[in-house]
Amino acid sequence: MRVRFAPSPTGQLHIGGARTALYNWLAARGQGGxxxxxxxxxxxxxxxxxxxxxxxxxxxxxEIDWDEGPISQxxxxxxxxxxxxxxxxxxxxxxxxxxxxxxxxxxxxHGADRGFRGEAQDEGAVRLRVPDDGQAVVHDxxxxxxxxxxxxxxxxxxxxxxxxxxxxxxxxxxDLDAGIxxxxxGEDHLSNTPKQLLVLEALGADAPDYAHLPLLHGPDGxxxxxxxxxxxxxxxxxxGYLPEAVRNYLALLGWGDEDDETLISTxxxxxxxxxxxxxxxxxRFDEQKLRWMNGRYMRELGTDEITRRLETLTGRSGLxxxxxxxxQKIQTLADFWPLxxxxxxxxxxxxxxxxxxxxxGGREALADARQALESADPFDPEHIEQxxxxxxxxRGAKPRDVxxxxxxxxxxxxxxPGIFETLAVLGRDESLARIxxxxxx
RNA sequence: GCCCCCAUGGUGUAGCGGUGAGCACGGCGUCCUUUCACGGCGCAAGCGGGAGUUCGACUCUCCCUGGGGGUACCA
Numbered sequence: 280m281r282v283r284f285a286p287s288p289t290g291q292l293h294i295g296g297a298r299t300a301l302y303n304w305l306a307a308r309g310q311g312g313x314x315x316x317x318x319x320x321x322x323x324x325x326x327x328x329x330x331x332x333x334x335x336x337x338x339x340x341x342e343i344d345w346d347e348g349p350i351s352q353x354x355x356x357x358x359x360x361x362x363x364x365x366x367x368x369x370x371x372x373x374x375x376x377x378x379x380x381x382x383x384x385x386x387x388x389h390g391a392d393r394g395f396r397g398e399a400q401d402e403g404a405v406r407l408r409v410p411d412d413g414q415a416v417v418h419d420x421x422x423x424x425x426x427x428x429x430x431x432x433x434x435x436x437x438x439x440x441x442x443x444x445x446x447x448x449x450x451x452x453x454d455l456d457a458g459i460x461x462x463x464x465g466e467d468h469l470s471n472t473p474k475q476l477l478v479l480e481a482l483g484a485d486a487p488d489y490a491h492l493p494l495l496h497g498p499d500g501x502x503x504x505x506x507x508x509x510x511x512x513x514x515x516x517x518x519g520y521l522p523e524a525v526r527n528y529l530a531l532l533g534w535g536d537e538d539d540e541t542l543i544s545t546x547x548x549x550x551x552x553x554x555x556x557x558x559x560x561x562x563r564f565d566e567q568k569l570r571w572m573n574g575r576y577m578r579e580l581g582t583d584e585i586t587r588r589l590e591t592l593t594g595r596s597g598l599x600x601x602x603x604x605x606x607q608k609i610q611t612l613a614d615f616w617p618l619x620x621x622x623x624x625x626x627x628x629x630x631x632x633x634x635x636x637x638x639x640g641g642r643e644a645l646a647d648a649r650q651a652l653e654s655a656d657p658f659d660p661e662h663i664e665q666x667x668x669x670x671x672x673x674r675g676a677k678p679r680d681v682x683x684x685x686x687x688x689x690x691x692x693x694x695x696p697g698i699f700e701t702l703a704v705l706g707r708d709e710s711l712a713r714i715x716x717x718x719x720x
Numbered sequence: 721g722c723c724c725c726c727a728u729g730g731u732g733u734a735g736c737g738g739u740g741a742g743c744a745c746g747g748c749g750u751c752c753u754u755u756c757a758c759g760g761c762g763c764a765a766g767c768g769g770g771a772g773u774u775c776g777a778c779u780c781u782c783c784c785u786g787g788g789g790g791u792a793c794c795a
């Protein structure tokens with residue numbers, strides 16, 4: 280089996296594209312097959328090395344690998360010209376100057392469901408000749424056979440007047456040359472498949488098997504498309520998601536095994552994934568579920584590994600202690616800094632928190648806490664807790680009336696990791712200094 | 721307009737003629753609790769509609785409705 284992933288080199292790898300990549304990859308790896316990359320775009324402006332590089336980067340981050348260097352369509356123009364000429368010579372294609380208006384006029388005359396048929400001229404764009412009778416049958420691994428009657432199909436333009444070839448022609452030739460046996464792509468390509476089948480037929484070649492994946496929609500139900508600035512893999516990475524969690528989540532967006540398990544490791548995914556089991560209905564990208572799943576993966580990583588990833592992401596070091604007391608509370612890597620950044624950067628500025636917890640009663644409690652903290656020894660969570668609980672008892676207060684002022688003094692906000700642990704990580708000197716600073720204001 | 725695809729709770733799905741329609745996210749409640757989380761327990765919430773086929777339909781067929789895609793000298 281040989282599959283190919285063919286992203287458009289528009290710079291960002293969009294989430295739907297990432298899922299397509301994943302399914303291709305899982306299908307290939309699971310069956311001991313091969314996955315090749317085809318960077319498809321007949322437009323030289325878009326197929327820039329930088330754009331291609333970005334797609335490759337995104338794939339690398341997802342840890343989705345491929346077996347051969349990217350096949351560039353633009354670089355294959357000689358081959359495409361050769362095949363195009365063969366179709367022209369064989370009478371399978373013809374030149375025509377017919378415009379969209381001509382096509383419309385033809386339909387007004389022959390009926391709306393009647394495909395356009397042109398006359399051969401000696402200039403103009405190249406159109407494929409479509410027979411009036413017969414049909415194109417797409418053998419789809421997910422949906423079964425889909426039949427398109429030839430009569431309904433317009434003679435498709437396969438090359439511009441200047442000779443440059445168009446997608447539906449190029450992709451058929453490239454897949455054929457690359458020996459692709461299974462084409463796994465988005466459902467938006469289903470309706471165009473007959474054109475590709477016709478090209479293959481004109482060439483006397485067998486068609487590959489197809490698998491058209493249901494499209495992905497955004498939370499609003501609209502198409503989550505590369506054109507509509509939808510979330511991309513790059514954005515997921517920047518939002519602090521883990522590649523293994525993204526793979527798990529994306530795999531489930533349109534596929535489920537018999538037991539409908541939710542948390543499935545990539546290894547397990549490779550073993551269990553079957554393209555035939557992919558669902559036929561479009562799915563919505565639900566970031567909430569991704570966040571939850573990401574949290575689960577984070578907690579399985581262990582403190583050292585989370586620290587390592589966080590340090591690469593932020594470029595800072597010495598985060599381990601802060602990670603240890605925060606890891607239960609964050610869902611993504613990006614959640615860490617807003618929660619624990621105050622440990623390194625000093626208290627945040629939250630006037631409302633200060634007003635509420637550092638007013639009269641709060642200041643008294645804080646002052647008492649400071650005193651108790653001075654003698655906590657050793658300065659570890661256990662002894663800190665003893666000291667602070669002592670203050671609570673002595674004041675006859677509720678725990679929060681003592682803990683919250685301390686929290687706000689240290690963190691500047693009402694949200695932070697556990698207060699005893701935070702104090703311990705900060706150390707006695709820094710903790711007391713922050714409390715003093717809070718007391719002074 | 722024409723061609724094609726799709727249809728289980730708010731979301732993702734399991735189901736493949738007989739089920740109390742299962743799981744997960746989210747929601748709500750509750751326990752834990754120093755904040756926020758995590759975790760435990762519980763609750764609400766679904767087969768779009770109509771005809772068939774069948775002893776029996778979420779499961780099969782048709783129609784409708786509703787989504788989506790294609791229909792470019794874009795990919």
